[in-house]
Amino acid sequence: MLKINNIKIRADLKDEEVLDFALKKNKIKKDDVLEWNISKKSIDARKKDDIFYVYSIDIKVKNEEKYHFLDKVKKISFPKVKINKNFSNPPIIIGAGPSGLFAALTFIENGIRPIVIEQGQDVDKRKETIDNFFKTGKLNTLSNVQFGEGGAGTFSDGKLNSGINSPYCKKVLEKFVLFGAPKEILYESKPHIGTDKLISVIKNMREYMIKKGANFYFNTKACDFLIKDNKINGIIVKDLLTNEKREILSSDVILAIGHSSRDTFYKLFDKNIYMEKKNFSVGVRIEHLQSDINKAQYGTITKLRLPPADYKLSCHLENGRSCYTFCMCPGGYVIASSSEENTIVTNGMSNFLRDGKNANSAVLVNVTPSDFESPSPLCGIDFQKELEEKAFKLGGSNYFAPIQKFGDFLENKKTTKLRKSSSYIQTRSYFF
Template identity: 30%
Template sequence: MYTIFRNLSVNALTAPADIDRRIGAVAAKTAGLPPDVLRSWRILAKSVDSRRGAPQLVYTLLAEVEKTSSAARKLEPVPPEMLAQFEAPRLELPETTLLHPLVVGTGPAGIFAALALAMAGTRPVVLDRGPEVEPRFAAVQHFLETRELEESANLLIGEGGAGTFSDGKLYTGTRDGNSGFILNAFAEAGAPAEIRYLKRPHIGSDRLRLVAAGLRKRILDLGGEFRFGVEVTDLLLRDGRCRGVVTASGETIEAPLTLIAAGLGGRELSRRLRERGAACEFKSFQIGCRIEHPQELVDRRQYRLTGSRPEALGAAEYHMVSHPQRAPGVSTFCMCPGGEILNATAWRGRSVTNGMSDYARAGEFANSCLIVTFPPEKFTGPDAAYARLEALEKAVFEQGGCDYTLPAQDAAAFLRRRNGLSSRRTSCRCGIVPGRIDRLLPEELGAGIAAALTHFDRLMPGFIRHGRLIGAETCVSSPLRFLRDPATLESSLAGLYLGGEGAGCAGGIMSAAADGLRLALAMLRRG
C-alpha cells in the first residue's frame, strides 16, 4: 500500500550531506517500521524551517510499504484512485490543423510555447536574434575577459534569454496548473531532479546552459526548426492581419500564426510593435540596485548559526520588504546566494546589473536587487520611461569608467551621502570602482533604499555594515503591457500573440514559461 509521511523533520545541524537519499530510512524509523517494510519512496516536498532554534529540514514523502506488516496497519493508506495525482504531470493538448507557426524568442516564454506547439505536431519555426547557447557562452566569456561587447550575443540576448545567466530560480507566486509540467520538462532536459520537490527550487547558471540545449533538442526531435542569428525588426501585415515577420536582412518569413516573446532585451522590437498598431498600456515598472554581502553573514542570520553552515544546508536566502511611511516601498528581488553580480548589458556604452549563481551556490558573496516600483503617472508616457532607463544605464557606464566596470559604494557611505568603498573584493568579474550610488540613482529609488537599509538592518543585523551597493538594475520589468483578447489571447493584431516578460505579461522564469504555454494552447485552439 501507499502512504504519505508529512512534516517529517530532521535537524539540519546533524543531518548528513546526502540526507535526501537517506530520508526514507528516517521515515521508517519515525513510524516504527522495520527498514525492509519500506518498498520504495520519493520526496514530494522539502523545505527549511529556521524560525525557531536549530534549522530543520521538513519533508513530505510518498512511500510504498508492505501492507502485511503489523506496524504498517497503523498508517493511513492513499486510495488507489488518488495515486494518479503523483504521476508525472501531462500537458493536455487540443487537436489542431495548425502547421509551421512562428515563435520569436527562446527565453522561457518562447521555448515553452515552441515545446507545446511541437508536442502537438505543428512543427514550429523558432527564431532568435542571438546564437545557440554554446557560442553565446563563448561570447559572454570574451566580454568578461576583454570588455568587447557583442550586442546580439551577451548576458541578455541569445538562446535561453536572460535567465540562462541567472540563478535559475523556479519559485513563483503565480499559481498555474501547468507548473508541474514545466518543472518536469526542465528536469528531463537536464535540470536537477530535486526541482520537482524543493519549496524554493533553482537550476544554477552552469546547468541552465545544458537545460537550454536539452529543450532545443527535444523540440527538434519533435519536428521543430530553429534559426539563430535572425533578428526580427518588423511585422508582415496584410489585410489587417499579421502574416509573419520581417528580419533585419529584409527577409520575410510567413506563418499562419506568430508568437513574439522578445524578453526585456527586445526594447527596439517592442517599440516597433507599438508603431505597427499592437495595443498596449503603460504600467508600473521597477528599477533597482544590487547589494552584496558576505554569504557567511546571510547564513548566520538566516539559519541562526554560531558556527559554519552544516553540509545538509545550502547557502541561505532572504526576502525582505520595506514599507516606510515617507518613502517608496522596497523589496528584495532575484536574491542570489553564493552568487555573483554581472554587468548584463546588451547595449554598448550602457551598464545594467544582474545576479547569477551556479548550482552549488558556493561563492563567497550573496547579492540581491533592491527594487522600487515607479507608477506610470511619474512619466509623460512609455517613451519617457524608456529614456529614463537608458539615461541611467549610460550614467552607470560613465561612473564605472566607461569600460563596463561597475560603480560601488558602501551601504553606510550611501546613507551618509559620502564617498566610501572599503574594499574592492567582490564577486563581480567586471570589477568595481568607488562610485556615488547616492547621486546616481533616481530620487525615489534612493529614498526608498535609504529607508529600506535601516529596516533590513533591524531584521538582519550587519546588513548595512557589511553591505555595498553596486550599479543599477534597469531590466527588472517592462513599462509596457501588450493587450490581449481575454478569450483568444491574440493581440489587437489578428494572428499575432505577444507574451513573456518583454510583453509585460510575466515576471520570472516560471511565470514566463507558463505564459508561453497559455499562448501556445490558445494558438492550437485557434489553428
C-alpha cells in the same frame, strides 16, 4: 499514493535514510513500500539552537488500508491545452527564452513543428561571447547576458521560483529534470539550477526539439511584422551574419521577446499594436559576505551541512511604494548584463554550488505609470535608459559598474575606499 508530511530531521541524512526514519516514525513496514519519492524539503531555521530539515515523502504501498492514518497525495489535474492542428504554415515563435522554448515544446508535444527565431547565438557560442565581453568590454548588442538561447535567466542564478501557484510550475520543473537538471529541483522549497548546469539543460532541450522537427534560427532577428486587416500574416527576419532579409509567412506568431528587446517594442508600437504602461521596479545590487548571511540566518551552533543561506526583505511605505530585495544570489557574483551600448545593467549570477565568497541581491523600489508624465506606453523605457546611461558614465564609460558602500549610500557620500572587494564581473568597478 500516500503522503508522509512534516518529517523533522536534525541530521544530514541520505535520501534512503530519510525514508527509513519516516517509516519507523509512522510504523510502516519497509516491505510494504512499492515506490517512493521525496516531494518536499525545506529548512526550518527559526530557532538558531534547533535548526532542522522538514521533509514530505510520497509512498505507494501494498495493503493501503492498513495505513488509513496517512493522507492521499492530491492528484493534480492539468487544464487541457487545446491546439488547433490545422496550420497552413508552421507557427512562428520569436525568442528562445523560457517562454519561447516552452511554447515550442508544447507545440512539439502536440505534433506541430514550430519555427523558433532568436536574435542571439546558441547557448554555447553565447557563453563564449559573454566571456569575451567580461574580458574585453566589447559588447555584442544581440547576444549577451540578456539575449540569446535560454533567454535572460540563463546567465543568472538559475532560480526557479515563481510567484504563481499553478500545477504547471511542477511540469516545468519535470521538463528541466528530463533534460538534465538535478532531480532535487522537484522537491526543494527553493529550487535552483545554476548557470553552469542550465546551459546544457537548454542545449538538450533544443536538440530534442530539433529531432522532433522544430526549426531553430539563431542570429536571426524578427525585424518587421506583416499585418493586414488587423491580422498577422508573417514576419520579416534578418540574418545577422549575412544581413539578408526574408519573409516567413504564418498566421500564428508568438511574441516571446522578453523584457529588454526595446527596438522590437518600438517596431510593434509603430505597427499600432495595442500597448499599456505597466508597473515595474528599479534598483541596485547589494553585496555582502556569504559567511555573514549564513551567520545571520543559521547562527553558529548548528552542525548541519546547510546550503549557503538566502534572505528576503521588504518594507511597505505609507506613500504606496515598496522597497524589497529580489533575486538574492547566495555565493554568487554581480555581473555586467548590458544589452545596449553605453549603458550599465547589473544582475546576480551563481553556479550550481553557489560557492562564491559573496552573496548579492537586488534592492528594488516599485515605479508606477503615475511616475511618468508622458502618455506614451513606452515612456518607462526612457526612464530606464536615462538611469543606465548615467550609471555607465559614473562607472568610467567602459562597463565598469559604479560602486558605493551601503553606509555611504545612506549618507549620500562618495565612497573612497572599500574594505571588502566586490565580485562584479566585467573586470572591476569604479567608486562614485
